[in-house]
Amino acid sequence: MSIDNGERRSLTERVYETLRSEILTARRRPETLLLEHELATEFGVSKTPIREALRLLVHEGWVTVLPRKGYLVRPLRFEDVREIFALRRMIEPTLVVEAIKRSTPAQLDELERIVDAQQAAEDIDAALDQATAFHVGIAKLANNKRAERVLLGLVDEARRMNHLTPALGRRVQEDAEIKDHRELVQAMRAQDIELAHEIMERHSRESLRQKLEGLTQI
Structure with a gap:
């Protein structure tokens, strides 16, 4: 047949x-x-x-x-990690600034609910799903389809790193991670462009540090 x-x-x-x-x-x-x-x-x-x-x-x-x-x-190299987060630092702070200009209170409420779900997730996969939804959600609010597609690929790369090193995966629900996401939403509500840009930059730097540290354990 x-x-x-x-x-x-x-x-x-x-x-x-x-x-x-x-x-x-x-x-x-x-x-x-x-x-x-x-x-x-x-x-x-x-x-x-x-x-x-x-x-x-x-x-x-x-x-x-x-x-x-x-x-x-494909192997995962230190240089891969640096490139991934260099790209994220290039596009995500700019995306959050654009998202501030375009987002409505209801859309920011939805981002807040995503953070709540990330914090309440019962396993790492569920928490990573919500963390992905949060970052990609900001790109959606910025209304940049190409950046959204690029970011999704970069977030998927980071997701693999989290699974390769269980200690990294657990950090997605740590207080510092949740705090960054909540503070970012608050800055967006206040339309504080400078603060939102700074939080996203700091968040990317810390993520890079954690991933490079975790890569030594693979």
């Missing part, structure tokens, strides 16, 4: 989403070798959707090609 294009896309999407999630949550750790035939057996599909899913992950930078060998889950 032949498989139509729609079914093949569905299989590819299932493999892609599963592999991507496993990479982000460190169930497939950096430098893990991925072989098409082994994955095909694991997922119970032909090599075609496996190959297509891996190509998507290569395009996004999560895996690299090893010619005539297979694919490798």
